[in-house]
Amino acid sequence: MVSLMETRSAKELSEIPVDPSAVRRPARATMSPGQLAGRFWRARWFVVLRAFAVFIALWWGVSAWVSSPIQMPTPAKVFDAFLGLASSGELFQHIWISTQRLLVALVVATTIAVPLGFFMALNREANAFIDPLVELLRPISGIAWIPLGLFIFGVGGTLPVFIMAYVAFFPLLLNTVDGVKGIDRKLLAAAETMGVSRRARLTHIAVPAALPSVMVGFRIAFASAWAAIIAAELIGSPSGLGFAIEWYRQLLMSPKVFAFIMTIGAVGYLCDLGLRALQRKLTPWAEGTGIGQ
Amino acid sequence: MTVATMPTSQKPKLRLQNVTKEFVAKRTGQKTLAVSDFSLDVRPGEFLCVVGPSGCGKSTVLNMIAGLDQPTEGSIVMDGQLVTRPGAERGVMFQDYALFPWKSVRDNVGFGLKHGTPGNGLSPVERRERVDHFVKMVGLEAAATKYPHQLSGGMRQRVALARLLANGPEVLLMDEPLGALDAQTRMVLQVELLRIWGEAADHGERKTVVFITHGIDEAVFLADRVVVMSSHPGRVSAVIDIDIPRPRTEHIRSEPRFGQLTDEIWSLIRDEAYQAIA
Structure with missing residues (x-):
């Protein structure tokens, strides 16, 4: 089931930037709450953000596990350094x-x-x-x-x-x-x-x-x-x-x-x-x- | 068949004399005789249709008239001049239209005027007017800035027709121009094509048309004469006069004479058509 979900989101990711006009978006007023939620989950910025969030969470987990700031600094430290x-x-x-x-x-x-x-x-x-x-x-x-x-x-x-x-x-x-x-x-x-x-x-x-x-x-x-x-x-x-x-x-x-x-x-x-x-x-x-x- | 027996007093616009085309496969050296001993006179201002079973060399004949292919033997002469290469006086409309995908409708229509010999001696204003005229003639003003991939099959066909006419050719060579369309669109465009061709006639400049088709009813509807070809190798098997008066409109399709002529032509190619799929 998990792998099924993943293939679908990967497909969405690859499809959305290809042809934005192919994704027809109904007007907000005519949409049910369910459709609105669906639209939110499929919005491109959300899909991209979700991928980044998972990545950063994993990174954090690994850095906590390694617990060596030289081998694997935490995202927060890297962000500080970046700033x-x-x-x-x-x-x-x-x-x-x-x-x-x-x-x-x-x-x-x-x-x-x-x-x-x-x-x-x-x-x-x-x-x-x-x-x-x-x-x-x-x-x-x-x-x-x-x-x-x-x-x-x-x-x-x-x-x-x-x-x-x-x-x-x-x-x-x-x-x-x-x-x-x-x-x-x-x-x-x-x-x-x-x-x-x-x-x-x-x-x-x-x-x-x-x-x-x-x-x-x-x-x-x-x-x-x-x-x-x-x-x-x-x-x-x-x-x-x-x-x-x-x-x-x-x-x-x-x-x-x-x-x-x-x-x-x-x-x-x-x-x-x-x-x-x-x-x-x-x-x-x-x-x-x-x-x- | 000798050319001299052709029943015409006028000088022919095009004269194909014993034209033979043999293709040689590059690797195997195998020879294929596509067209053999093809002789035909095309009269000025006539609408000539060529029908025949698939693979009978119709397109090869057209390409040779266009100058895109050279006959292996025989000659093709236009107004007394030997045809050796393509020229804008012989405009071609291809089966899949060959529109330039990166050009808008207007720029497709104006391509020959801008980059080819038809535009010689014309000012930019004259060119623009000419493009406007033909875009309007085929009813595409509203789509003038669109690109081919945004158009329907019927609209693309109109663009190709406007582009063909804008270059002012004396002879129109059309290779199954309506072949890719659905039946309804095809019938509408047949009438349209005759209207446009006929309008030009009012100005005393009726174009000579060589129109390739596999639709027998299409040939009868459009043509002054129909050339029936047989295949392997491609040669002329009959030339039939279509004596239905012009201007022709939709209702002639239901006239007995229309059915008679269609049957007559079908009987000439029926055996080969059956053989081809057997």
Whole structure:
């Protein structure tokens, strides 16, 4: 029974953000008390909050059981540390540095991967040449390049950017190739019968037709890059969120370590919400077709 | 069949001469003869329907006229010019409409005018007026800013028709344009299509139409002539004149002549239709 309940709430969680219009909400006045209560239990903010509440309760339980403030600080201690870091501005300084690096890495990865993906999808020879190289490099984790990167770039801001651009590159490239290859041939044929030149077909058909897939690639690229930044900064950088975690670990200040870990999660979550909104805005036609959700 | 025997004094708009199309499978090298020795003259301003059993090569013929496919043998000539590639003078309406999903109704209709040769020499104002005119003609003013995925099948079909006409083609090539619709919507749109085609005739610019369908009654209702194809390989088995006067309205469906012609065409493809599902 418990597992049944869980699968249902997991389903709700995944469905609600996908298509808000699918959940029809009757007007408040016409609802019975039972319906009103049902509406309360299913409200998105409540579902999210409930998940967080369970998580924090578990955390509290485990920290009480472990009862070592270094191994597992309580949520309250972490919250205190968080407020302290926020009021001193240290938190935002590190967030700013890390997101800046993320942005640079994503711009670099996008400007290389997307045009290359178009080129590979449209040119059989290029695809035959580049694809094996991509498949060889793709399984290698970005972290594997950190030792070598330290030799080449040294400790600093360049190494994290390199690692992030590296991990962001592959999902962007592969999704672009997929998107371009999957273009409905009839759309290109239709444009051809309207006397639309090859060049205009590329910019006005191929690009928008591949966009939903590219956007999906971008979201995956962002998630991979954000996950990789910490490893890169942990070792190869004198600043940023990953560096802060390592710094406070050495000082045995676990609440601050946890506060930074939570921050990484929160920033990632918020950015993904932003990207989803961007996706809905840029590719509204792909909504409801299952693409990019 | 030789072209010279075609009973027409006018110069044909389109002349298909011994057109043959053979597809070769890339991997196996297996050859399939889709269309064989297909000869046909299409008169200017006529509404020509092509019917035949599924897989008889109807769409292949249309694609070759459009220039999207090249005949293996034979030639296709429009107004004395050999057709070698697609051009806006031969507009195509695809079976599933091929609307651009990221463009609104208006932008779909105006796509060719904006990005293709039909817009050459037109000012932005003229283009806008032309788009307005065709959006209005198909009755979609209220939905002009909507996107294809927000429209019903019948509305999408109208968008495709408006887009086709906005590009001002001389020949309309329509590949089962009503095939995906339910029976009621299809009948309404048949009348609509004739109205729009007929209106253009009042201005002395009646378009030449090649209309592919598997609906025999649809062909009889719409066409001046019906080309009946047989399959394996696809070839012309008969050309039937539809002598029902225009303008045609709903009531002709119940006239005896309508039934006679429908039966006649059905008798020509019945055996093959049965074979196809046997």
